[in-house]
Amino acid sequence: MLAFAIRRLLEAAIVMLTVALLAFVLFRFVGDPVNQMVGQDTSLEDRMRLREELGLNDAVIVQFARFVAGAASFDFGISYQMKQPVTAIIAERAPATIELALVAALFAVSLGIPMGVYTGIHRDSWLSRVFLAVSLIGISLPTFLIGIFLIYVFAVKLGVLPSFGRGEVVRFGFWRTGLLTASGLKALILPAITLGLFQMTLVTRLVRAEMLEVLRTDYIKFARARGLSKRAINFGHALKNTLVPVITVIGLQLGAVIAFAIITETVFQWPGMGLMFIQAVQNADIPVMAAYLMLVAFLFVLINFLVDLLYVRVDPRIRIYGRGA
Amino acid sequence: MSQPVLSVRDLVVGFPTRRGVLTAVDGVSFDIAAGEVLGVVGESGAGKSLTGAAVIGLLEPPGQILGGSVHLEGKRIDTLEPEAMRRIRGRRIGMVFQDPLTSLNPLYRIGEQIVETIRTHAKVSSATASERAIDLLEEVGIKGARSRIHAYPHEFSGGMRQRVVLALALCAEPQLLIADEPTTALDVSIQAQIIALLKRLCRQRRTAVMLITHDMGVIAETADRVAVMYAGRIAEIGPIGDVLRQPRHPYTQGLMGAIPAVAGATATRLTQIPGSMPRLNAIPAGCAFNPRCPRAFDRCRRLRPEPITAGRTEAACWLLAHDAGVAS
Amino acid sequence: MQDAPEQFETPPASLPRTAQQPPARLTPAAAEPSRLRRFLDSDLLHSFLRSKLVVLAAILTTLLVGAAFLAPVIAPHNPYDLKSLSLLDSNLPPMWEQGGEPGYPLGTDDQGRDILSTILYGTRASILIGLASVLLAIAIGLSAGLCAGYAGGRIDALIMRIADVQLTFPAILTALLIDGVAIAIFKTYDLDAAKFGILVVAIGLSFWVQYARTVRGVTLVERNKEYVQAARLIGISPFKIMFQHILPNVLSPVLVIATINLALAIITEATLSFLGVGLPATEPSLGTMIQIGNRYLFSGSWWMVAFPGLTLAVLALAVNLLGDWLRDALNPKLR
Numbered sequence: 001m002l003a004f005a006i007r008r009l010l011e012a013a014i015v016m017l018t019v020a021l022l023a024f025v026l027f028r029f030v031g032d033p034v035n036q037m038v039g040q041d042t043s044l045e046d047r048m049r050l051r052e053e054l055g056l057n058d059a060v061i062v063q064f065a066r067f068v069a070g071a072a073s074f075d076f077g078i079s080y081q082m083k084q085p086v087t088a089i090i091a092e093r094a095p096a097t098i099e100l101a102l103v104a105a106l107f108a109v110s111l112g113i114p115m116g117v118y119t120g121i122h123r124d125s126w127l128s129r130v131f132l133a134v135s136l137i138g139i140s141l142p143t144f145l146i147g148i149f150l151i152y153v154f155a156v157k158l159g160v161l162p163s164f165g166r167g168e169v170v171r172f173g174f175w176r177t178g179l180l181t182a183s184g185l186k187a188l189i190l191p192a193i194t195l196g197l198f199q200m201t202l203v204t205r206l207v208r209a210e211m212l213e214v215l216r217t218d219y220i221k222f223a224r225a226r227g228l229s230k231r232a233i234n235f236g237h238a239l240k241n242t243l244v245p246v247i248t249v250i251g252l253q254l255g256a257v258i259a260f261a262i263i264t265e266t267v268f269q270w271p272g273m274g275l276m277f278i279q280a281v282q283n284a285d286i287p288v289m290a291a292y293l294m295l296v297a298f299l300f301v302l303i304n305f306l307v308d309l310l311y312v313r314v315d316p317r318i319r320i321y322g323r324g325a
Numbered sequence: 326m327s328q329p330v331l332s333v334r335d336l337v338v339g340f341p342t343r344r345g346v347l348t349a350v351d352g353v354s355f356d357i358a359a360g361e362v363l364g365v366v367g368e369s370g371a372g373k374s375l376t377g378a379a380v381i382g383l384l385e386p387p388g389q390i391l392g393g394s395v396h397l398e399g400k401r402i403d404t405l406e407p408e409a410m411r412r413i414r415g416r417r418i419g420m421v422f423q424d425p426l427t428s429l430n431p432l433y434r435i436g437e438q439i440v441e442t443i444r445t446h447a448k449v450s451s452a453t454a455s456e457r458a459i460d461l462l463e464e465v466g467i468k469g470a471r472s473r474i475h476a477y478p479h480e481f482s483g484g485m486r487q488r489v490v491l492a493l494a495l496c497a498e499p500q501l502l503i504a505d506e507p508t509t510a511l512d513v514s515i516q517a518q519i520i521a522l523l524k525r526l527c528r529q530r531r532t533a534v535m536l537i538t539h540d541m542g543v544i545a546e547t548a549d550r551v552a553v554m555y556a557g558r559i560a561e562i563g564p565i566g567d568v569l570r571q572p573r574h575p576y577t578q579g580l581m582g583a584i585p586a587v588a589g590a591t592a593t594r595l596t597q598i599p600g601s602m603p604r605l606n607a608i609p610a611g612c613a614f615n616p617r618c619p620r621a622f623d624r625c626r627r628l629r630p631e632p633i634t635a636g637r638t639e640a641a642c643w644l645l646a647h648d649a650g651v652a653s
Numbered sequence: 654m655q656d657a658p659e660q661f662e663t664p665p666a667s668l669p670r671t672a673q674q675p676p677a678r679l680t681p682a683a684a685e686p687s688r689l690r691r692f693l694d695s696d697l698l699h700s701f702l703r704s705k706l707v708v709l710a711a712i713l714t715t716l717l718v719g720a721a722f723l724a725p726v727i728a729p730h731n732p733y734d735l736k737s738l739s740l741l742d743s744n745l746p747p748m749w750e751q752g753g754e755p756g757y758p759l760g761t762d763d764q765g766r767d768i769l770s771t772i773l774y775g776t777r778a779s780i781l782i783g784l785a786s787v788l789l790a791i792a793i794g795l796s797a798g799l800c801a802g803y804a805g806g807r808i809d810a811l812i813m814r815i816a817d818v819q820l821t822f823p824a825i826l827t828a829l830l831i832d833g834v835a836i837a838i839f840k841t842y843d844l845d846a847a848k849f850g851i852l853v854v855a856i857g858l859s860f861w862v863q864y865a866r867t868v869r870g871v872t873l874v875e876r877n878k879e880y881v882q883a884a885r886l887i888g889i890s891p892f893k894i895m896f897q898h899i900l901p902n903v904l905s906p907v908l909v910i911a912t913i914n915l916a917l918a919i920i921t922e923a924t925l926s927f928l929g930v931g932l933p934a935t936e937p938s939l940g941t942m943i944q945i946g947n948r949y950l951f952s953g954s955w956w957m958v959a960f961p962g963l964t965l966a967v968l969a970l971a972v973n974l975l976g977d978w979l980r981d982a983l984n985p986k987l988r
Contacts, residue, residue: 018818026834140973142920144927144940145962148947152958156951163951218427224383225422226442226493227415236441237430244432259826266928267947281833281930289833300821316477317431 008308012301017068019297023290024067027077028060076291081283086291089276095175096166097265097272101257103188104196104264108257109250112200113243116207120215120242121234131204138201143260147194147267154190162187164269195264199253206249210242217241244314251307255300328399329356330500330533331380337392338372338379338557340605347605349375351557352393354632357501360531362524364548364565366538366580368602372557373537377503379403380535381418382410398500416446419494419532423506425486429478435462435489436474439496446497461492465522484515488522495526502527503535508543520547541580545569553577556602556613563638573640575618612643620644710974717968721776728770729756733936738765744949747956760956762945764934768956772964775938779968782852782938783919787911789857790918794864795907799895801865802872809869816862827859828921832930848932856921863910871903909980916972923965939965 051057058066070076076086115135119128138146155163167183169176178184214220215238223233262274269275273292280288338350350372357363365373378384380395382402395403402413414420422428430438439458440451449457455474462470465488478486487507494502504523508516524547527534536548544551545565552562553576561574572578579598600617603609609616615625624643632639633646720727731737742765746753753760759768801812819827835851875881876899884894925931926940934941939961946957 014814015818015821136973136977137970140916140970141966142924142927142940142969144924145943145966148943148950148958148962152950152955218422218424219430221383222420222422222428222490222493223430224411225381225414225420226445227411227413227497228441228445229411232441232445237433240432241430255821256823259823262825262829263924263928277829278928278930281829281836281928284833284837286837289830293830296826297821304821315432317479 004312005309008305012305015301016294016297019294020068020071021064023071023293024064026293027067027286027290028063071294076294077287079280079285079288081280081285081288086287089288090273090291090295093271093273093276095177096270097258097261097274099177099179100188100191100195100264100270100272101254101261103192104261105199105250105254105257107192107196108199108203108253112203113207113246115200116204117211117239117242119204120208120211120238123212135201135204138197139205143194143198143263144267146197147190147264150190150194151267161190163190166271191264191268191270194267195257195261198260199257202253203246203250207242207246210246211238214238214241244311247314248307248311251303251310255296255303258299259296327359329358330398331355331357331535332396332399333376333380333393334396335393336376336379336390336395338375338384338388339391340388342387344606346391348391348608349388349557349605350379351608353554353557353559354393355552355559355562357533357535359500359533360528361550362527362534362536362548364536364538364544364551365554366541366544366551367554368539370602370605371554373539373554374505376554377420377505377535377537380501381414381420381503382407383414383420412446415442415494415499416497417499418501418503419497419499420503420505421487421490421494421507424510425483425490426478426510428490429486429493431478434475434477435481439474439489439493442493443496457496458492461496462489465489465492465526466518483511484518487511487515487519491519491522491526495530495532498530499532501533501535503537505537506539507536509538509540516543517546523547553580556608557605558613558641559632560614560642561638561640562632563636563640567636567638571636573635573638573645574614574642575620575644576614577640612641704978707974707978710971710978713967714971714975717776717964717971718780721773721780724770724773724777728767728773729758730767730770732766732771732774735935740765744954746954759960760954762942762957763949766937768942768960771937771942772939772961774936775932775942775961776964776968778849778932778936779919779922779938779940782849782856782922783915785853786856786860786918786922787915789853790860790914791864791907791911793857794861795868795900795903797861798865798868799872799899799903802869803876803891803895803899812865813869816865819859819862824859824917825921825924828855828925829928829930831855831858832925836930848936852922852925852931855925856918859921860914860918863914864907867906867910868903871906872899875899875902912972912979913976916969916976919972920969939968 074087078084079086079089082089115131119131122128151163154161162183165187166178167185167187168181169178169184170180178188220233220238223237228237258273261270261272262277264270265272265274266278273295276288277292279285280292333356334354336350336353337348339346339348353372353376355363365376367373375384375388378388379390382405384390390403393403394401397413397417402410405413429435436455436458439461440454443449443454443457444451447454459470459474462473467473467485467488478489481489491507507523508519511519520543523534523536526532536544538544548565550563551565551568553560553568553574555576561568561572561577568577569581572581576598598617603613603616609626610629611627612618612621612625612630615621618625622643628643630641630643630646632641635645725731742754742757742761743763745757745761747760747768748755748758750760757767757769759772761767762771797812797816801809822830832851832855835847835855839847839851872895881894881898884898922931922938923940923943926938927944929944932938932941934945937945942961943958943965946954946959946961949957
């Protein structure tokens with residue numbers, strides 16, 4: 001188990017370094033940092049001096065090392081567009097995205113798993129067909145279209161839910177939460193559904209496919225041959241065997257949710273990291289792009305690692321063989 | 326003479342498809358008495374497994390029973406409601422399958438799986454069921470059963486697993502056990518042990534056994550009677566000694582001739598039966614074996630043979646009919 | 654169940670044969686049916702026709718694609734011709750509403766572009782980008798997968814490493830990144846003209862990994878087969894082996910991935926355009942149109958979002974349905 005964890009950590013470190021390299025290349029070589037930071041009428045000497053100050057004339061390796069060191073201490077420089085330290089901007093925006101992502105994931109899982117189980121067991125009922133139709137729509141339509149549609153129905157026509165913003169937030173140190181106010185919760189509903197719908201359909205389809213696969217196995221056949229009740233077979237044996245691989249995939253999906261938040265935040269003008277990233281792309285604000293890249297990579301790697309550990313914990317086959325190996 | 330435990334009459338199992346019905350089991354009849362082992366032997370695709378699945382009511386759709394009847398201890402079971410049939414499974418009919426690794430749920434300890442099965446069919450406390458499970462494991466030859474009960478399936482070797490599977494199939498004390506290729510996935514050295522175990526357990530409990538296999542050697546070791554299946558029909562059925570020494574049906578004769586004999590004076594050539602078993606959508610008219618039969622004649626190609634008694638065996642072959650000598 | 658051990662073989666000449674002819678099958682020796690007949694009789698076509706929904710999806714897709722490619726012919730206006738636009742005609746509702754004009758059947762946007770024409774031209778652009786990016790992804794993925802699977806060792810490890818790193822990110826993020834980098838690099842040049850190419854590269858580069866993995870898997874299997882060993886012994890060059898011999902075996906799974914991918918590519922392009930980093934407002938795609946129209950949703954100009962949105966939704970749903978059906982139909986496990 002320990003050897004396994006160490007190996008995964010090493011792999012994670014390699015991925016992070018590769019991403020850091022990419023981010024650094026972006027940072028340093030795309031566009032010119034100096035030109036971005038100064039006005040048009042700055043003299044040439046001043047530019048040269050700035051170059052020297054920023055260490056842009058040092059060897060590339062040194063610059064890369066400096067970049068990585070800076071990243072490790074959460075220093076990503078100054079945003080071209082907003083003239084503020086990137087870290088401060090991210091700290092301000094991150095809570096909004098994380099809350100949105102968690103609520104969306106909760107929505108996706110709490111609806112997706114039951115729907116998947118039901119359509120797996122009752123393959124041909126009309127309710128299953130309805131669920132499958134909904135899941136087809138959720139997986140085919142682009143997220144932004146769903147978001148706009150929801151806004152149109154609930155905000156423009158019915159006027160019951162807000163169409164942009166977070167509503168009122170409550171501060172806890174640097175964290176601002178919208179979960180404690182009525183307007184905050186109302187503002188969370190439509191974006192969470194929009195963001196979570198795609199994931200929900202993925203979960204439904206995954207659970208269904210896995211369930212159908214499991215119901216065809218020999219051990220289920222043997223369980224039937226032993227006269228076990230339908231309940232024991234479906235919810236005792238099949239469900240457990242279905243959820244074990246599914247849980248890990250769902251965990252991995254959390255990372256995707258954070259990335260897809262970019263679209264949802266744009267539609268709802270949700271003040272999170274995604275909106276920040278899009279604005280950075282539109283304005284060629286490289287430091288913000290690089291920082292977002294690193295942060296997202298770190299989150300993904302972390303989630304992957306945790307999910308791997310979880311899987312080892314949950315599946316006895318790996319647990320027992322892994323120990324001795 | 327007491328009634329047989331299992332009585333199958335003219336069983337027909339088929340698959341309705343877009344292009345018509347494919348008949349995989351076509352009019353199969355046999356009985357099994359208490360404590361008796363009936364071997365059902367034949368090539369892959371002869372319909373043996375489907376017959377077993379039909380008896381226990383576990384045919385996978387779109388397969389279904391299209392005709393005939395199945396009686397368990399005198400009562401008809403092929404027409405029962407699904408819930409009633411479920412209660413019979415495990416409790417009165419047990420079944421074991423070929424691959425012991427995939428037959429056990431990898432995420433549950435084997436003790437849990439046995440206790441669950443026992444408590445499904447009997448109202449006992451889980452403590453009682455656990456004790457029973459430990460006794461069973463010891464009976465099937467697993468040492469240290471008290472601690473092994475908490476182990477997972479993958480912690481056992483192949484032979485051990487099949488013992489656990491046997492324990493699971495017999496834990497509710499069924500009257501009939503259907504064993505579908507129980508030794509095929511095992512090493513040859515383990516096969517003998519499992520066969521011996523099977524024989525012992527069933528003799529002790531007077532369980533009727535339907536032993537399905539393609540391995541004539543296993544049949545010779547274990548069975549009291551044997552039914553030879555070909556293309557969904559029974560070619561020959563009778564006591565094992567009689568069928569082995571004096572096979573009546575040309576197909577059985579071909580099968581016997583194909584078994585290499587260690588004892589035997591001269592090195593004789595193994596008999597080969599030309600061609601292969603017909604596919605389900607291309608079963609010949611008349612006797613299904615006629616295209617490959619070295620002694621087929623005109624009636625064989627026109628009429629499907631009835632089972633004809635010869636001594637203590639029955640064989641579905643026109644050669645045994647009284648007027649066989651007359652070439653029509 | 655395992656196969657029975659081979660007990661029955663073809664007869665030696667000495668066995669007496671009383672039967673006239675021992676056919677293994679009794680079907681009459683008819684002429685081999687023509688390919689058309691076999692297709693009409695096949696399970697594939699049958700499952701296709703049986704599902705009305707899939708047939709509908711196929712019809713809709715054909716209609717949309719056909720209309721899009723006939724855009725220059727059937728569109729009442731040319732929305733790309735900036736000179737023909739007139740701000741006086743902007744924000745007109747569809748022709749059946751009050752204030753609408755028959756010359757602009759579905760209304761106009763804020764620049765005076767005819768919605769119907771823009772939809773036609775925009776769909777064409779979206780489909781073209783989708784197709785081109787899928788082709789690019791296949792080209793890269795196929796080559797990478799073949800090389801990785803065939804060469805093994807370090808090359809395989811390297812390619813798979815790159816693939817793994819890229820796979821930690823969702824495709825949309827990769828596409829966004831490449832797009833953003835391109836924008837930053839080409840900021841000083843005439844960006845609009847290059848947008849098409851940038852989008853194709855961005856989307857194509859974000860999808861190659863799936864193909865590479867599948868192709869690599871198949872290549873690994875094929876590499877050990879006898880015909881490849883034989884070819885190597887004869888001395889045929891590795892490239893020839895890869896592309897001439899192994900490639901045909903790989904095409905079927907690639908096709909399945911490609912059809913599903915096409916829908917995803919079109920949606921990705923629409924999303925990028927909606928986010929403002931795709932096709933520009935001067936040559937809008939469906940996504941761009943929705944972004945523009947979104948601003949006017951509250952002020953009541955619903956048609957600017959509704960019609961492009963509906964078109965995109967129908968296109969996405971139809972292609973997805975087709976892809977779903979194709980994947981199920983070609984899946985040997987479900988047959």
